[in-house]
Amino acid sequence: MSGKSIDQQLIFELSRPGRRASAQAPKALPQQALANIPATLRRKQKPGLPEVSELQVVRHYTNLSTRNFAIDKQFYPLGSCTMKYNPRGANRAAMLPGFLGRHPLAPESHSQGFLACMYELQEFLKDVTGMQGVSLTPMAGAQGEFAGVAMIRAYHEARQDDGRTEILIPEAAHGTNPATAVMCGYKVREVPVNRDGDVDLEALKAACGPQTAGLMMTNPSTCGVFERQIDAIAKTVHGAGGLLYYDGANLNAILGKVRPGDMGFDVIHMNLHKTFATPHGGGGPGSGPVGVSERLKPFLPTPIVGKDGEQYRWLDTDDLPQSIGHLSAFMGNAGVLLRAYFYARVLGREGMIRVGEYSTLAANYLLKRLQAIGCTAAYPERRASHEFLLTFASEARELGVTAMDIAKRLLDYNQHAPTTYFPLLVPECFLIEPTETETKETLDEFIDAMEKILAEARENPEMLKGAPYTQPVRRLDDVKAARELDLVWKAPR
Amino acid sequence: MPYIPHTEDDVQAMLAAIGADSIEDLFDEIPAHLKAGQLKALPEGLSEMEATALMAARARQDAGALCFIGAGAYEHHIPAAVWEIATRGEFYTAYTPYQAEASQGTLQTIYEYQTLMARLTGMDASNASVYDGASGLSEAVLMALRANRKSKSRRVLVPRSVNPRYRQATDAICSNQDVELVEVVFDAASGLTTPAALAAHAGDDFAALVIQQPNFFGGLEDVHALTDWAHANNMLVIAVVNPTSLALLTPPGEWGEQGADIVVGEGQPLGVPLSSGGPYFGFMCCRQQYIRQMPGRIIGRTVDLEGKPGFTLTLQAREQHIRRSKATSNICTNQGLAMTAATIYASLLGPDGLEAVAAHCHANTRTLVAKLTAIDGVSEVFSAPVFHEAVLRLPRPAAEVLAALAEKNILGGYDLGRDYPELADCVLVCATETRVESDLQAYAKALQEVLA
Structure with a gap:
């Protein structure tokens, strides 16, 4: 494959010796500066940087940046x-020279x-979640999950309650949950989920026992x-001696309205x-702080910020000898935490509550309108939280048009596709x-695009299978x- | 309402479409007793101007000291273009590139990054980054356990000269999977890991040996001998390296007869500000034969339906969203933006520019050491050559001296006594290319006064 045929050349292809x-x-510096x-141990050839x-x-x-969808450019549901x-x-506040x-x-x-x-920020996060202690150190949601489950394990071990070998996870959960439990x-x-999207309580009761270390769940769920x-x-899991883990992926739905600690x-x-x-930075950095109830406080990952009189200081493993320890070299993604701090200060107490309210309003509006144009809700009897599930199982069956085809066609309408094929238990789904930050007009444009695509699906399903048509590339051969791994560019001979 | 666009008319129209009387009605499935009361710790909201002023005052409070601390995070000059471009909304506000056709900018940037890191480390392949150097080492240890078919051991040899924070994080992350990190002592004279120290472990079953170059004390290990020893004993070699140093030093792919197997490190020196410890990024490279054991995102080049080249996430069958409990790691979000900045940084510097940065760091640290050891009672502890950090012994406890220097607005280095009780009167000092002659002079003068 010649690099020349990429209409955006690689930076390495622009390189010329000596430029x-x-x-x-x-x-x-003269080479004698390196005589020591x-x-x-010296490199024999220069590294092949551009x-x-x-x-x-x-x-x-x-130019590369313009080949991206982004919140700053498009609706990104x-x-x-x-x-x-x-x-x-x-962004500006976090990039002040004193912080950088x-x-x-x-x-x-x-x-x-x-x-x-x-x-x-620790105090704010305790307040909005109803938890008793917070550590800011985890660098992303998955590391926060790791910290949470590691604390559950440390708690049982500290009580010499050694028979607890299992974590329960509803089948709708994010893939990180089971991956974390194994780590x-x-x-x-x-644990199975009922037809109405709630956990199958009888199955949960049957699964709980002396081997149960805890349950990981998201509420509102990924349904x-x-x-x-x-x-x-909560009563069932606690009754069996297990602890309850809250995956905060969907916290936006209930921010300020319902607190996980109170649940x-x-x-x-x-x-x-x-x-x-x-x-999101095209795949990070994130930040995944953890909050805990009173009984898990001794196990929080370090360091944490404490306050003695008017002086702030780090609390580390000397202060928290039962801590699960450090999860990174320093204190976490500080720059992300500063951005979150700014956001919390601007929103304040009233703004926090509005997040859950208006994100829920937008989701329920979008759901009702999409149903009205012929989309099928996975849980039509239920209120949407801040998100909702559609299924295109009947379109797939009757027209041969899949959720993926519709997702790719949305890109042609300048709308980022929703999450597809997740959760796994609902076929051909969109999540x-x-x-809360999108105008009603933007939501209406998305509805219009979906209406046109559903019409296209009926009239010309083959056309949808070729979408997208307007992006820098057509559908890619995954x-x-x-199979033919090309992960690193090599100069043509 | 900050960041919420709805007018009263919008809200009424939306509620009418839903068939609800009020927003509160939308929460009617939530048991009433669970609804939160008034939030207490959160103050009332501020305007952008007020919040900015508050944070600017806080940022000013911490600014202005002259810093000679390294210990895993290094102050370098960052070209203006790096963050001007990295924070363009198209990079800054995009998600993980799941919709490849609408993410070619991010995907091509990652492919270029993978190429760059492979070339810098002399390895075959790279992933799209992990959280930081320390968590990168933990992932490398878990990867080595999966990849080393010759070893059944869950033990890994980790010299004490490896960054103690990396060792602590790796222990915290891996110990739940019954992984044991076994320490190797360093030589008291050179500060290096020696064949003699390793000999005590010869013939024992370990999955891997970790080699940090330069090591935590700044010293240059004999990486060739250590690598060959590990391979002769059926261990994989995990290299932990500083990317700036690789402009000068043998890349891990060329260590010993066969080269290292897995390479990780802290990417921060490549254009990422100190920023209190993050966001940085951990880089992770390996030999081709181990690619399916690699954690994290990997980008591949392929073609579209018309045969045109393009980029996409690949080898996703390793990842949590597909494999769930059988994934190589739970990592999903990584450090994409910092990695983007590093790609721009390395492109701006090029091979000669990065070598010049590395050479200035080395030369400045040598000059600093010469100036400080000219003071009575201050001496260099280890005999080994260093890259851009060195260990100095002081005539008084390090913590006390560092506190006195801080009062003069000089952050004089890292107190080694925290992690190495035998080095309680020792500091690890660093002078990168950002320290000029007058800075080095200011440090020497201040230390002279403190010790007088």
Whole structure:
């Protein structure tokens, strides 16, 4: 395959020997400056980095950026991802020189400003979740999950309650839940979900026992509905001696309205890159703080910010000897936490409550309107939470048009596709999450696009199978990508 | 309502379409006793101007000190273009590139990043990043256990000269899977991991040996001998490296006879600000034969229906959203934006620019060490050559000296006594290319005064 046929060349293809962006680097030093480094440990050939000018770099990556959908450009209703507006003010505040320049190991005497923000953020997160302790250190939702389940394990071990080997997980759960349980050394047992989207309580009761370490669940669930039997579930799991884990992926739905702590959860992780409007950055960074009930506080991952009088200080394993420890080299994704802090300060107490209210309003509006144009809801009897599930099983059966075809066609209408084929228990599904920051007009444009696509599906299903038509590339060959691995560019000979 | 666009008319129209009387009605499936009362800790909302002023005052409080701390995070000059481009909304506010056709910008950038990291480390393949260097080491250890078919052991050899924070995080992340990290002592004179120390473990079953280059003390290990020893004893080699140093030093792919098997490290030095410890990114590279054991996102080049080249997520059968409990890791979100910045940084610097940065770091640290060891009672502890950090012994406890220096607005280094009781009067110092002659002079003068 020749690189030349890519209409956006690779940065390596722009490279010419001897070309440099020389203003960017310090002047070269004579080789004797390196005399101390043994020759056997020196690199024999220069690394093959691009040799390009500053303008070439700027133009190349600026052009590449335009080949992306992004919240700043399009409606992005990815279910369970909470693609809401990322305030620019938060970005500017987090990138103030005093924050960017602070070394992670700077002494507390030179960290009081940063620590004050982190301490207050811990307090805010406790308040909105109803938990008793918070650690900000996990770097993403999956690391927050890891911390949460590791704390459950540490709790049982501290009580010498050693027979608890299983984590229960409803079948609708995110894939990270079972993957995390295994990383923490647990066996996974899945619990079925009823036809109305709630957990099958009888099956849960039968699955609970002295081997149960805990239950991981999302509420509202990934079916886009609030789990109504949460009291009974909490009672069942606690009755068996297990703990309750809350996956905060869907916290946006109930922010300020219902607190996981009040629902009986012992441990929760939050996704600040979802609920607290920090940017997703094309796949990170995220931030996944954990909150815990009183009995899990001794196990929180470190460091945590404490306060002695007017002075803030780090609490580390000396203060929390039972802590599950450090999950990264330093204190977590500080820059993301500062953005979340800004967001919390701007929203304040009233704004927090509006998040859950208006995201739920938008989802229920979109659901009702989409049903009216002929879309099939997976749970038509239920209220939507901040997201909802559609199924295109009948379109797939009758017209041969799949959820994937519709998703790809949406791109041609300049709408990012919703989450597809998740959760796995509903066939040919879309999980749609509009968020509170989109105007009614934007929601209406999405509805119009869906209406046109459903008409196209009836009139010309073959056309949909070829979508998208307007993007930089057509549908890509994933099988070839996996079979003939091309992960690193090699210069043609 | 900050960030919420709805007018009163919108709300009424939407409620009418739903058939509900009020927003509160939409929460009618939630048991009433679970509804939250007033939030207490949250104050009233601020305007953007007020919140910015508050945070600007806090940021100013922490600014202005002259920093000589490294210990895993390094201050480098970041070209203006790096974050101007990385924070363009199209990169900044995109999600993980699941819809490949609408994400070619992010996907091509990751493919270029993978190429860049493979070239810098001398390895065959790279993933799209993990959280940071420390969590990268934990993933590498778990990967080595899966990949090493010659070993049944769940034990890994980790020298004490490896960053203690990486060792602690790896222990916290891996211990629940019955993984044991076995320490190897360092030589008291050189500060290096020596063949003699390893000999005590020869013939024992370990899945891997971890080699950090430069090691936590800044010292340059004999990576060739260590790599060959590990391979001779059926262990995989996990290299932990500083990416700036790789402009000068032998890439792990060329260590010893066969090269390292898995390479990880902290990507922060490549254009990512210190920012209190994150977001950084961990890089992770490997030999082709182990690619299916790699955790995290991987991008591949393929063709579309018309045969035109394009990029897509590949080998997803390793990942949590497909494999669930059988995935290689639970990682999904990684550090995409920091990785994007690093790709731009490395392209701007090129091979010569990165080498110049590395050389200045080395030279400045040597100069700093010379100036500080000229002071009575201050000496360099280890004999091994260093890259851009060195260990100095002080005539007084390090914590006390560092506190006195901090009062003079000089952050004089990392107190090694926290992790190494035998080095309680020692500091790890670092001077990158951002420290100029007058900075080094200021440190020497301040230390002289503190010790006087």
